[in-house]
Amino acid sequence: MGLTKTEIFADEQNKLASAFKVLGHPARIAILQHIIDKKACICNDLVDELGLAQATISQHLKELKNTGIIQGTIEGKSVCYCINDVIWKEFQQELNAFFNQDVNVSNCCG
Amino acid sequence: MGLTKTEIFADEQNKLASAFKVLGHPARIAILQHIIDKKACICNDLVDELGLAQATISQHLKELKNTGIIQGTIEGKSVCYCINDVIWKEFQQELNAFFNQDVNVSNCCG
DNA sequence: ATATTATATTGCAATATTACGATAATAATT
DNA sequence: AATTATTATCGTAATATTGCAATATAATAT
Numbered sequence: 001m002g003l004t005k006t007e008i009f010a011d012e013q014n015k016l017a018s019a020f021k022v023l024g025h026p027a028r029i030a031i032l033q034h035i036i037d038k039k040a041c042i043c044n045d046l047v048d049e050l051g052l053a054q055a056t057i058s059q060h061l062k063e064l065k066n067t068g069i070i071q072g073t074i075e076g077k078s079v080c081y082c083i084n085d086v087i088w089k090e091f092q093q094e095l096n097a098f099f100n101q102d103v104n105v106s107n108c109c110g
Numbered sequence: 111m112g113l114t115k116t117e118i119f120a121d122e123q124n125k126l127a128s129a130f131k132v133l134g135h136p137a138r139i140a141i142l143q144h145i146i147d148k149k150a151c152i153c154n155d156l157v158d159e160l161g162l163a164q165a166t167i168s169q170h171l172k173e174l175k176n177t178g179i180i181q182g183t184i185e186g187k188s189v190c191y192c193i194n195d196v197i198w199k200e201f202q203q204e205l206n207a208f209f210n211q212d213v214n215v216s217n218c219c220g
Numbered sequence: 221a222t223a224t225t226a227t228a229t230t231g232c233a234a235t236a237t238t239a240c241g242a243t244a245a246t247a248a249t250t
Numbered sequence: 251a252a253t254t255a256t257t258a259t260c261g262t263a264a265t266a267t268t269g270c271a272a273t274a275t276a277a278t279a280t
Contacts, residue, residue, distance in 0.1 A: 001269045002235030008161040009136035013143070017136040024131030025238085026119035029208075033123070036213055043257060051118040053240050058258055060238095077247045077256050083213050092209045098139075099202045103193045104149055111239045112265030135268085154226060166269050168228055187226050187277040222280080229274070237266065242259100249254070 016098060019091050022067045027052060027060050035070065035083055042078040126208060129201055132177045137162060137170050145180065145193055152188040 006014050022028060030050055035041045043061060047054045061081060064070045068087040072079045116124050132138060140160055145151045153171060157164045171191060174180045178197040182189045 001233070002237090002267055004135065004137075004236090004268065005162065006136060009140055013136040013139045017134055017139050020130045020139075021134030024127055024134040025114065026116060026123040026127040027114075027238090029123045029127050029130075030119055036211055039214055044255085047256095052115065052238095054257075055241075055259080056239050062258085072257095074247090074257095077249095077254095079257065085213055088209075088213055095205060095209060099198075099205060101146055103146055103195055103198055111263070112237055112267090114238065114266090137268090152226080153228095157226095162268095163270050164227075165229085165271075169267095169269080172228080182227095184227095184277090187224095189227065224279070225277085227275080227277105230272085232270090232272105233268105235266100235268080238264085240262090242261085244257100244259070246257085247255085250252085 016094055019067065019094055022063055022069070025060070027057070028064055031057070031060060031064065032070070032083070035081060039082075041081050042075070043081065044078060126204055129177065129204055132173055132179070135170070137167070138174055141167070141170055141174065142180070142193070145191060149192075151191050152185075153191065154188060 009017075023032075027050060031046060034046060034049055038045070043054070043057060046057050046061075050057065052060075061070070061072070065072060065081075068084055069091060070081050071084045072081045074080075119127075133142075137160060141156060144156060144159055148155070153164075153167060156167050156171075160167065162170075171180070171182070175182060175191075178194055179201060180191050181194045182191045184190075
């Protein structure tokens, strides 16, 4: 099938999974890290930096943009992509809430 | 293609992306949350709890097991799955390291 | 031994993702 | 206006993922 049955899960679970999913590709990790390192960035930088075709990078940027974690503003003939720190912090909180759960393991599998 | 070009990225980036990727499905989030809530768990629980076929859940459990974030021990005729808290903490640290970066946005896109 | 229960594996169909070349769109430069 | 530079979109091929029925495996119970 290839089609996730989102309707059987809670909104919260779908949302969290989506957030994780967009980060689940090394190109998108590399793009985010590059943006963070440079403080600002344009797509053409990335084409030189990463070893992927321009179309491919544009597509990954689009996915990141769709989640809101980055935003792009047109600057002349290029586009300045940067982290949307409001959404970044939302992601941070959601993922922290998930990982900072008390994972009590002691009374299991022993 | 559908094939990620992992060879062009740093190991660290691939590893981080893999960690995020396995969490990027609502069924796997739901499975983890169920295990955490119950402190212990068997697969059959999940078949009743989630609305997915036994084969599908077994497959998701396998993916989680492959990353090491859960472990399964045979208990008679069922299997007791639980969080591997060592790996859980590794995940937690990796993801925290990524999200706790200083995302300085002020001098960009303004 | 056979039946039952719990889980894993296999095989398959449907959809999604990744990647890229070609092309379009837009803005700056000449 | 034509050219160049930058990014987006379209179309397409290849591979991956999701989900399930059917079947296999393993342990327990009868």
